[in-house]
Amino acid sequence: MPTESTFLLAGLFLLLAAVGWALGRFGERDETELPLEPLNVDYLKGLNFLLNEQTDQALEHFLKMVRVDDKTIETHFALGSLFRRRGEVDRAIRIHQNIIARPDLAAEQRDQALYSLAKDYFKAGLLDRAENLFDRLSQGSRHQVEALEQLCKIFEQEREWSSAITAAEKLELLGGQSLGLQIAHYYCELAEQALAQGEYSEARAFVKKAQSGRPRTQRGLLTRAKIARHTDDSEIALRLYHRIVDDNSYLITEALPAMVEVYKSDDSLDLFDKELRQYLVKNPEMKIDVAYTGIVNNLGEVGIIDQCVTEYLLNEPTLTEFIDLQSIDGNNGENHQKALQKVRKALSKLATTIPRYQCKECGFSSQQLLWQCPSCRDWETQRPFTTVSFDSLLHRSGSASM
Numbered sequence: 001m002p003t004e005s006t007f008l009l010a011g012l013f014l015l016l017a018a019v020g021w022a023l024g025r026f027g028e029r030d031e032t033e034l035p036l037e038p039l040n041v042d043y044l045k046g047l048n049f050l051l052n053e054q055t056d057q058a059l060e061h062f063l064k065m066v067r068v069d070d071k072t073i074e075t076h077f078a079l080g081s082l083f084r085r086r087g088e089v090d091r092a093i094r095i096h097q098n099i100i101a102r103p104d105l106a107a108e109q110r111d112q113a114l115y116s117l118a119k120d121y122f123k124a125g126l127l128d129r130a131e132n133l134f135d136r137l138s139q140g141s142r143h144q145v146e147a148l149e150q151l152c153k154i155f156e157q158e159r160e161w162s163s164a165i166t167a168a169e170k171l172e173l174l175g176g177q178s179l180g181l182q183i184a185h186y187y188c189e190l191a192e193q194a195l196a197q198g199e200y201s202e203a204r205a206f207v208k209k210a211q212s213g214r215p216r217t218q219r220g221l222l223t224r225a226k227i228a229r230h231t232d233d234s235e236i237a238l239r240l241y242h243r244i245v246d247d248n249s250y251l252i253t254e255a256l257p258a259m260v261e262v263y264k265s266d267d268s269l270d271l272f273d274k275e276l277r278q279y280l281v282k283n284p285e286m287k288i289d290v291a292y293t294g295i296v297n298n299l300g301e302v303g304i305i306d307q308c309v310t311e312y313l314l315n316e317p318t319l320t321e322f323i324d325l326q327s328i329d330g331n332n333g334e335n336h337q338k339a340l341q342k343v344r345k346a347l348s349k350l351a352t353t354i355p356r357y358q359c360k361e362c363g364f365s366s367q368q369l370l371w372q373c374p375s376c377r378d379w380e381t382q383r384p385f386t387t388v389s390f391d392s393l394l395h396r397s398g399s400a401s402m
Contacts (some may be wrong), residue, residue: 073099073109080116089124092402096120099314100211108142114210115143118150127154138170145175152182156372161189180213185371185379202228217380218244218251219371225258245279246354252289253356253384254369257297269301277304286313292385298348309344357382 055172076099084094094116100110118133131154137147148171155164165186168179188211194203204227222239229236246257264274280287291312294305307398355365359382364375372379 016209017092017201031054077112077116077322080120084116084120084123087123089120093117093120093124111141111143115141115146115159118147122150122154123136127158130154138167145171148174153377156377159189161186161193181215181217182379184210184213184215184217186220188223188371191223195223195230200227200231218247218249219380222251222254225255227256229262229312234266237262244273248400250383256293257299257306260299260302264301273303276302280304280308295344296351298345313343313347344380355385359383 003100033382054255076095080092080095080099083089087236096113099105099327100117105113114133118130118137121130121133122128131151134147134150134154138151141147148167151167152164152171155161155167165183168183168186171177172179172183183389187206191203191206191210194200194206203254205218206222207223209225210217221244225237225240228234228240239257241255241259244251245259249255253357256277259272260269263269276290280290287308290305291308294309299305352367353366356367357369359373359376359378360378361378361381362373364373366374366382369384370382373381
């Protein structure tokens with residue numbers, strides 16, 4: 001049975017036949033020229049290929065049937081775009097290569113064909129070929145801005161951050177738009193690479209560049225703190241983590257576990273407990289964030305975190321369907337603490353099976369904080385869930401154990 005693609009191509013053949021007839025009927029012709037060969041027979045041959053699901057033969061026939069000129073080139077571009085959108089990239093490539101091969105093609109049309117072919121290559125995952133064409137177009141064409149945008153996407157995929165910075169800075173100048181946040185993340189990526197290789201001075205220099213522009217990214221603080229921890233400078237690391245927490249930043253879910261580790265390594269968890277208590281007296285609304293972070297990361301040994309988690313568990317209505325928390329709360333002493341700890345560990349284990357972060361732009365969710373959303377490709381758009389859907393978790397757990 002003919003597919004949707006078949007009918008779309010057949011529609012294009014009808015259009016071309018009509019255009020050819022109109023040009024032959026009303027177009028200007030030199031009387032000395034031979035009469036134009038009618039398109040009817042060619043059209044019927046192409047349509048026959050389509051109806052017999054011989055799309056490749058139909059495409060070959062189409063490319064030979066219509067000469068690329070000012071009157072038909074837009075139809076070729078439309079067909080190539082159609083194939084690309086439908087995932088038939090090899091056919092889109094052939095059409096655009098056929099256009100480029102024409103010796104009499106105008107410069108503007110050639111640039112359009114090169115841009116379309118580059119998009120075909122990008123869609124097909126042929127990034128080297130796409131990069132070469134986009135780079136050529138970015139040197140000077142009416143597609144210069146679009147080519148630079150595509151180059152940024154390619155360099156992001158290939159993790160060529162220095163090249164991405166160069167392209168983005170050029171795009172800022174030509175496109176008139178601020179890409180400060182995007183460029184800052186490129187520098188942070190370079191800092192992470194340098195940090196992984198033990199190049200701490202270089203990593204600091206990249207972070208400094210990342211934080212020199214506007215708007216500033218909170219990622220810079222986390223990266224600086226990570227560098228400080230790798231160089232055993234716990235004082236600077238804690239100062240940076242405190243800045244994140246003091247700003248009521250959404251990154252408290254990342255900073256808090258790291259702070260516990262640093263204070264623990266310095267044998268000063270009691271000091272951290274005191275400082276966090278003082279902070280929560282001034283910012284009581286952050287207790288739920290502390291509790292959530294404590295649960296999903298199974299943070300212990302800090303009294304105020306344990307207290308926030310306990311309060312959260314005892315006031316979480318969805319838990320009462322599965323666990324008699326009030327009776328647990330009524331038991332004092334060692335058994336009470338053991339019971340709460342058991343519930344907490346079970347919930348921490350369950351929480352590892354669900355996403356912890358969600359993109360505020362497109363809704364993509366993940367268990368790890370991703371600075372660039374894999375779905376919409378925007379930077380710094382993920383935010384942590386501040387609550388855990390315990391009812392769905394426990395239902396799922398109960399079903400799995402049955």
